[in-house]
Amino acid sequence: MTNTTNYQPFKDLLGDRFTQSPSDRALHGRSESHFDEMPPDGVAYVETVAEVEAIVELCSTYNIPVIGWGTGTSLEAQAAAPLGGISVDFSRMNKVLHIDTDNMLVTVQPGITREALDIELRHTGLFFPVDPGANASIGGMASTRASGTTTVRYGTMRDNVKALQVVPASARAMRTGSRAKKSSAGYDLTSLFVGAEGTLGLITELTLKLHPRPEAVSAGIVAFPDMVNAVDAVIATIQMALPMARIEFVDPDAVRAFNAYSGTSIQERPQLLFELHGTEASVAQDAETFRDICDGFGGEEFQWSSKPDDRKTLWTMRHNAHYAILASRPGSRAIVTDICVPIAKLAQAIRETRDDITQSGIKGPMLGHVGDGNFHTLLLIDPDQPHEKQIAQDLSDRMAHRALALGGTCTGEHGIGLGKKKFMTAEHGDAWAMMGMIKSALDPKNIFNPGKLVP
Numbered sequence: 226m227t228n229t230t231n232y233q234p235f236k237d238l239l240g241d242r243f244t245q246s247p248s249d250r251a252l253h254g255r256s257e258s259h260f261d262e263m264p265p266d267g268v269a270y271v272e273t274v275a276e277v278e279a280i281v282e283l284c285s286t287y288n289i290p291v292i293g294w295g296t297g298t299s300l301e302a303q304a305a306a307p308l309g310g311i312s313v314d315f316s317r318m319n320k321v322l323h324i325d326t327d328n329m330l331v332t333v334q335p336g337i338t339r340e341a342l343d344i345e346l347r348h349t350g351l352f353f354p355v356d357p358g359a360n361a362s363i364g365g366m367a368s369t370r371a372s373g374t375t376t377v378r379y380g381t382m383r384d385n386v387k388a389l390q391v392v393p394a395s396a397r398a399m400r401t402g403s404r405a406k407k408s409s410a411g412y413d414l415t416s417l418f419v420g421a422e423g424t425l426g427l428i429t430e431l432t433l434k435l436h437p438r439p440e441a442v443s444a445g446i447v448a449f450p451d452m453v454n455a456v457d458a459v460i461a462t463i464q465m466a467l468p469m470a471r472i473e474f475v476d477p478d479a480v481r482a483f484n485a486y487s488g489t490s491i492q493e494r495p496q497l498l499f500e501l502h503g504t505e506a507s508v509a510q511d512a513e514t515f516r517d518i519c520d521g522f523g524g525e526e527f528q529w530s531s532k533p534d535d536r537k538t539l540w541t542m543r544h545n546a547h548y549a550i551l552a553s554r555p556g557s558r559a560i561v562t563d564i565c566v567p568i569a570k571l572a573q574a575i576r577e578t579r580d581d582i583t584q585s586g587i588k589g590p591m592l593g594h595v596g597d598g599n600f601h602t603l604l605l606i607d608p609d610q611p612h613e614k615q616i617a618q619d620l621s622d623r624m625a626h627r628a629l630a631l632g633g634t635c636t637g638e639h640g641i642g643l644g645k646k647k648f649m650t651a652e653h654g655d656a657w658a659m660m661g662m663i664k665s666a667l668d669p670k671n672i673f674n675p676g677k678l679v680p
């Protein structure tokens with residue numbers, strides 16, 4: 226643990242908003258992952274950019290690690306503090322600073338959550354589309370380059386962050402990017418910080434791209450005789466350029482968990498959940514086209530609705546998947562992992578992963594954003610049985626290696642953190658070493674989120 230005698234300057238700076246209480250430290254040392262608690266030495270509840278600058282300067286002076294904190298929904302221990310240090314909690318920097326409806330942009334502080342931002346935008350006719358499921362902070366979503374259920378149509382955080390304000394090791398806030406639609410002026414520093422997982426600096430402001438709220442939205446579900454048919458229907462849909470807003474896959478084990486948790490009665494077969502955005506006429510036409518595609522691959526029980534309550538029920542069920550699957554084995558924890566492969570290799574990756582899980586003897590429901598080749602497993606383990614954790618970890622490792630062998634990536638959206646560093650050499654080769662060189666150049670004292678992402 227870092228020498229606590231160095232923390233008086235933080236108390237002088239923030240008063241009661243700097244705490245070393247066991248409960249605050251414990252909260253900021255855990256996540257929704259399987260990792261053990263790794264608490265910081267102290268928690269700073271910041272309210273201004275000037276305070277963030279002062280904290281970074283103090284951490285640099287005393288060689289103290291500094292870790293950004295949003296809502297704690299990371300899955301690879303990105304916000305944990307294995308080396309102690311200061312957790313900078315951005316929950317009080319949660320305001321919308323400017324809505325530019327003419328240019329369809331919004332500027333926000335990093336602590337605002339995805340759902341809170343949506344509420345703020347409702348009167349504008351615009352929305353921010355990136356939806357990872359959890360009610361994550363926008364700053365955290367940018368730091369992990371999050372994506373989610375709507376990526377197939379609207380892209381990831383990389384595609385929707387236009388500009389940033391960042392506090393780097395110099396402790397002086399700087400801006401990256403602009404409000405212009407495009408630029409060829411120098412290095413793309415915005416993209417460098419989006420996905421850096423807080424290892425290069427702390428994000429204090431974001432300018433985001435907005436999209437018009439669609440005139441009409443419909444959502445539905447369709448069952449398939451097996452997983453390969455369902456995935457093949459997705460591939461055909463993408464290749465036909467049908468403009469799906471969401472297209473999600475869930476396997477029978479996940480459906481069983483949904484039914485038990487949400488009180489639904491969905492057939493326990495592979496299912497595709499989908500959503501379409503557009504005009505009333507285009508949504509109806511696209512739904513019929515999608516039905517025809519699904520029919521060609523054995524799709525049955527095709528249902529869709531434009532009623533808001535029906536859509537809400539469907540996507541609430543999907544967003545509660547993590548909790549539903551955990552509840553399917555009371556007392557369990559989950560090793561949650563994801564991979565992403567080229568769309569043409571998706572059926573093979575899912576089939577081989579399903580076979581691997583079946584042979585392992587542990588439960589591992591599968592679901593994912595198959596429209597962009599990304600899927601997840603929740604490998605359920607008894608935390609008091611170390612051999613189960615080892616089986617699950619081996620399964621997760623084989624998933625990552627399978628993805629790389631198929632030309633994909635070890636993670637499509639969860640990020641690297643602590644959990645997936647071991648795959649970075651295999652995925653990036655010498656480029657991973659270059660990431661380490663960038664880190665060393667921009668953070669020579671290695672104070673920003675040390676131990677994560679880079680060598």
